Amino acid sequence: MRIVVALGGNALLQRGQALNAVNQRDNVRQAVKSLAAVHAEHELVIAHGNGPQVGLLALMDAAYESGSAFPLDVLGAESVGMIGYMIEQELGNVVPKDDHIVTLLTQIAVDANDPAFQKPTKPIGPVYSTEDGEKLAAEKGWSLAADGTGVRRVVPSPKPQRIIEIDTIRMLVDKGVIVICAGGGGIPVSFDEQGHLHGVEAVIDKDLASGLLSKQLDADAFIMLTDVPEVCVDFGTPDQRSIRRAHPDALLEMDFAAGSMGPKVLGACEFVQSTGKMAAIGRLSDLADILAGKAGTVVTLEANGIEYA
Amino acid sequence: MRIVVALGGNALLQRGQALNAVNQRDNVRQAVKSLAAVHAEHELVIAHGNGPQVGLLALMDAAYESGSAFPLDVLGAESVGMIGYMIEQELGNVVPKDDHIVTLLTQIAVDANDPAFQKPTKPIGPVYSTEDGEKLAAEKGWSLAADGTGVRRVVPSPKPQRIIEIDTIRMLVDKGVIVICAGGGGIPVSFDEQGHLHGVEAVIDKDLASGLLSKQLDADAFIMLTDVPEVCVDFGTPDQRSIRRAHPDALLEMDFAAGSMGPKVLGACEFVQSTGKMAAIGRLSDLADILAGKAGTVVTLEANGIEYA
Numbered sequence: 001m002r003i004v005v006a007l008g009g010n011a012l013l014q015r016g017q018a019l020n021a022v023n024q025r026d027n028v029r030q031a032v033k034s035l036a037a038v039h040a041e042h043e044l045v046i047a048h049g050n051g052p053q054v055g056l057l058a059l060m061d062a063a064y065e066s067g068s069a070f071p072l073d074v075l076g077a078e079s080v081g082m083i084g085y086m087i088e089q090e091l092g093n094v095v096p097k098d099d100h101i102v103t104l105l106t107q108i109a110v111d112a113n114d115p116a117f118q119k120p121t122k123p124i125g126p127v128y129s130t131e132d133g134e135k136l137a138a139e140k141g142w143s144l145a146a147d148g149t150g151v152r153r154v155v156p157s158p159k160p161q162r163i164i165e166i167d168t169i170r171m172l173v174d175k176g177v178i179v180i181c182a183g184g185g186g187i188p189v190s191f192d193e194q195g196h197l198h199g200v201e202a203v204i205d206k207d208l209a210s211g212l213l214s215k216q217l218d219a220d221a222f223i224m225l226t227d228v229p230e231v232c233v234d235f236g237t238p239d240q241r242s243i244r245r246a247h248p249d250a251l252l253e254m255d256f257a258a259g260s261m262g263p264k265v266l267g268a269c270e271f272v273q274s275t276g277k278m279a280a281i282g283r284l285s286d287l288a289d290i291l292a293g294k295a296g297t298v299v300t301l302e303a304n305g306i307e308y309a
Numbered sequence: 310m311r312i313v314v315a316l317g318g319n320a321l322l323q324r325g326q327a328l329n330a331v332n333q334r335d336n337v338r339q340a341v342k343s344l345a346a347v348h349a350e351h352e353l354v355i356a357h358g359n360g361p362q363v364g365l366l367a368l369m370d371a372a373y374e375s376g377s378a379f380p381l382d383v384l385g386a387e388s389v390g391m392i393g394y395m396i397e398q399e400l401g402n403v404v405p406k407d408d409h410i411v412t413l414l415t416q417i418a419v420d421a422n423d424p425a426f427q428k429p430t431k432p433i434g435p436v437y438s439t440e441d442g443e444k445l446a447a448e449k450g451w452s453l454a455a456d457g458t459g460v461r462r463v464v465p466s467p468k469p470q471r472i473i474e475i476d477t478i479r480m481l482v483d484k485g486v487i488v489i490c491a492g493g494g495g496i497p498v499s500f501d502e503q504g505h506l507h508g509v510e511a512v513i514d515k516d517l518a519s520g521l522l523s524k525q526l527d528a529d530a531f532i533m534l535t536d537v538p539e540v541c542v543d544f545g546t547p548d549q550r551s552i553r554r555a556h557p558d559a560l561l562e563m564d565f566a567a568g569s570m571g572p573k574v575l576g577a578c579e580f581v582q583s584t585g586k587m588a589a590i591g592r593l594s595d596l597a598d599i600l601a602g603k604a605g606t607v608v609t610l611e612a613n614g615i616e617y618a
Contacts, residue, residue: 020379021379021380021383056373057369057387059373060366060369060370060372060373061369063369063372063373064365064368064369064372064373070329070330070391071330073394074330074391074394074395077390077391077393077394078366078387078388078390078391079387079390080390081386081387081388081389081390081391081414082379082383082386082387082390084386084414085382085383085386085414085416085496086383088414088416089416089498089506089507089508092473092506093505093506097504100474100476100477101474102413102414102474102477103413103414104411104412104413105390105393105394105397105411105412107394107397107398164401165409165410165411167409168409168411168481168486171481171484171486172477172480172481175480177477177480187394189398195406196402197398197401197402198398199398
């Protein structure tokens, strides 16, 4: 099978953990064990988020010197270097020595007129107390959204339309190379009227980007890994129930949070509807069990509506 | 012909120019015109430096929060994202639409016992006045070296030994893909006794790294581009003379500055001696003339000692 795995920011950095090289590397070192097990039996393509990292890079940039801030496309590209390098290196240390892994910068084009540019929704950077967040937002012109008991900066998250490097990614996957790509949802770019690409101020949702990648690579499975074991209904209430299998038509009728589970569910359903293949959402450490249908939430045309765990 | 072009930090950012996204993109936009002309007739592989950028990223990191500084391997990987993205995007805007360009993170292994770790020589970040530089060095534990009338931070620059992703790079070049790789001299890594890779605190010289890349890709020409038109003897004196062609044996008998022209001359001579092919050093805007033997300094076994312009 050809499997695209999308690692959530929360799979790479535990909630509340400080973002530094040591913590991130520790998490990556755990993550690659599950990935290596998949690689041993399947073709593996790895995508990843960058929410915490791109936010941190923006803060570092702002702390050093005002007036020369790097835009989000460039910071996104930097975050791909940071995260992709660690995944590639640590994964290389646990797969057979002759196997090949590469990390590709991946530009993903969005529509310059996407309504998302008017309505920022994608959280980046750390969680702040409401007071601190509002002060920073006033200073820096940020938009904010609630996150747990605090707030986070949010930026536009337009829909991914086209993966610029897709032909080369496909060539490499066909040759058996493990490819790390579409990091951070891809570097957000847009075509102008002359057909030239330029960067845009956005962070594309990595689940939607990975879903597009999965479709274009004819993946047999598209797995989104995060820090929760399953998709739940009535999350955080006494009525909470875990979904084990779901038909995309049934799942799309339910409501999920726009900032977290919403794009995952949407990405999974779109992939399954357009390809007839399976998608799944679950915990990184459960990856093998998710593929065996024993953990996570599997979205498939074979499910009978919503099947609870 | 298969041509490896190494873009110097000074080809991407003019001396004295502020490092920000606008200036860097303007310079890249100029650079890709020369590169596209080469691509129209030859196989093209692009490497680049990262001295100013990796230094800036270190300063941004330090400005935001002390105690959690990212090491130079991670910052180097970030700089590859930043620079590679801009080159890939701008080059993509000037080559035929069906041509393929990718940017690959490139780990380059060095010897963990390289004596360079004891003697930092590679300048990164901005030029400071001697007073400011000495103050910063005392605060941050930097080593400094003179640069023009000021000083710059210097870090260890061990010799590149092995390009981890070389097989995949070769596969892509063989397929006609323009590959941007070995950025910043590669991400500096080292094998431990178990054969595992880990990052090291260093910045590999990009000319030596590109020379190794050129050898391993069987390149027909290895071109180092900077902001000076030729290699000169008695540089900056009334006796200054430009070298048009040189035999590597003759060139290696001369002395050049360790921080700037030295590694270029060494990289060129090593490549020519071990492959019999040509290397050249010159100005980005002269690239076509350098390939035609009309500009720059060409190092070749066909030269009669040192031939002046």
